[in-house]
Amino acid sequence: MGTTIKHSWAEPFKIKMVEPVFITTEEHRKKAIEEAGYNTFLLHSDDVYIDLLTDSGTSAMSDRQWAGMMLGDEAYAGSKNFYHLEEAIQNYYGYKHVVPTHQGRGAEHILSQILIKQGDIVPGNMYFTTTKLHQELAGGKFVDIIIDEAHDPDSLHPFKGNVNLEKLESIIKEHGADKIPYISIATTVNMAGGQPISMANMKALRELTNKYGIRIIHDMTRVAENAYMIQQKEEGYKGKSVAEITKELCMLTDGATMSAKKDAMVNIGGFLAINDPDVFDEARNMVVIYEGLHTYGGMAGRDMEALAIGIKESVQDDHIRARVGQVHYLGQKLMDAGVPIVKPVGTHGIFIDAKKFLPHIPQDQFPAQALAAALYIDSGVRAMERGIVSAGRNKETGDNNYPNLELVRLTIPRRVYTQAHMDVVAESVECIYSKRNTIRGLKMVYEPKYLRFFQARFEEI
Numbered sequence: 001m002g003t004t005i006k007h008s009w010a011e012p013f014k015i016k017m018v019e020p021v022f023i024t025t026e027e028h029r030k031k032a033i034e035e036a037g038y039n040t041f042l043l044h045s046d047d048v049y050i051d052l053l054t055d056s057g058t059s060a061m062s063d064r065q066w067a068g069m070m071l072g073d074e075a076y077a078g079s080k081n082f083y084h085l086e087e088a089i090q091n092y093y094g095y096k097h098v099v100p101t102h103q104g105r106g107a108e109h110i111l112s113q114i115l116i117k118q119g120d121i122v123p124g125n126m127y128f129t130t131t132k133l134h135q136e137l138a139g140g141k142f143v144d145i146i147i148d149e150a151h152d153p154d155s156l157h158p159f160k161g162n163v164n165l166e167k168l169e170s171i172i173k174e175h176g177a178d179k180i181p182y183i184s185i186a187t188t189v190n191m192a193g194g195q196p197i198s199m200a201n202m203k204a205l206r207e208l209t210n211k212y213g214i215r216i217i218h219d220m221t222r223v224a225e226n227a228y229m230i231q232q233k234e235e236g237y238k239g240k241s242v243a244e245i246t247k248e249l250c251m252l253t254d255g256a257t258m259s260a261k262k263d264a265m266v267n268i269g270g271f272l273a274i275n276d277p278d279v280f281d282e283a284r285n286m287v288v289i290y291e292g293l294h295t296y297g298g299m300a301g302r303d304m305e306a307l308a309i310g311i312k313e314s315v316q317d318d319h320i321r322a323r324v325g326q327v328h329y330l331g332q333k334l335m336d337a338g339v340p341i342v343k344p345v346g347t348h349g350i351f352i353d354a355k356k357f358l359p360h361i362p363q364d365q366f367p368a369q370a371l372a373a374a375l376y377i378d379s380g381v382r383a384m385e386r387g388i389v390s391a392g393r394n395k396e397t398g399d400n401n402y403p404n405l406e407l408v409r410l411t412i413p414r415r416v417y418t419q420a421h422m423d424v425v426a427e428s429v430e431c432i433y434s435k436r437n438t439i440r441g442l443k444m445v446y447e448p449k450y451l452r453f454f455q456a457r458f459e460e461i
Helices: 026-035 063-069 080-092 104-115 129-137 165-175 199-212 223-233 242-251 277-290 301-314 317-336 367-379 419-434
Strands: 097-101 121-124 141-144 182-186 215-219 255-259 270-274 349-353 384-386 407-411 442-446 457-460
Touching (some): 026 367, 080 301, 097 277, 104 270, 121 165, 129 141, 182 199, 317 349, 367 384
Parallel strands (some): 121 141, 215 255
Antiparallel strands (some): 255 270
16 A cells, blocks of 8 residues: 655745845844834834734735836826726625725725714724724724634634624614614734634624615725635635635625735735725715825825736635645644644734733733733844734723733734744744743833824833
């Protein structure tokens, strides 16, 4: 009898160009993080070795995307690249109308101003920082309707992005459907650890919202990654392509905001996609005020062309398998080392459970922020906080919000780093874990009014 040989997977690309990076000394990194106020967002990129701050705009574009950049039509009005982008969105996502924006939060702003009135309630499957802020600035109040398992880092529920439909219906009955402009649904859920929503839950949500005449607006930043998790985990989808599942997800919603800097692998860009012609008409008018003409909306023609190509590449099965596979590779190494992380592993990064990693640091001393700084000092790896700092303050009381999840996110850019880089990251996290009792808490010494995690400054206690 022959022996069955298991073949390793590898990236579905080869490297054509490299960007040199440099390893600094620990002494240099200590000085750099102190000058940055222990906030990894305030570090200079030259001082970073492996940059896992975000996957937003940091992915590597393909040769086809770069070639598309050379085909930029920079006409102020009616750029041909806009029509290529519009066609790609209609073909791969199924939405009828497209309003380009400079990035996702531009789309969030326009949508919130159009749909949300003072006193409205916006239910969603866990908050995201910029989305929630735009909803609040428009006069709305975000209400969390994600399943309870999403707030438990140890829960192995395969679809922790799912909506608690009973909770949602009780909110609708309490406030009335006319006070709910839309349901805000993210694929995948960033703040929960990159966790997907199931197709079955989306279909049930669509049925419920149809009953009450409420829109579903889709934060589709990482929709292809969510589609891949459905393909791998949900019954009945093994034989479907990521492209087919992606479009099926989108067709269950009424519109979407997109930060194309993630899934679609461009350095800048986004859009608002909507099916309602009246909302589209308003959005097309507002984009001229805040972003740019309705056929470029804050993007150059070359960026729109790269985005149109990136959309097509983002839903290819080989690409998404390797992209999520690299994340899971790092996650497995950390779990094997006993490091506490959010489980199951999500799609765009590994989320370290800072509460369990640093149990001696109370949450009001910002353990996730302290852990991200310690990781940088050890190896030059830049991660980011996703906990009490990101959660901000209660709008009514001014007190800190205390989320159940106090996390450090190791976010993997697409097509940028090798598995050897992942090994270095894992070894650094393991090293910090072995001496975790030496890490001290922080106090905040500067706090901006909005989205404080970007610019806040800290000192060691």
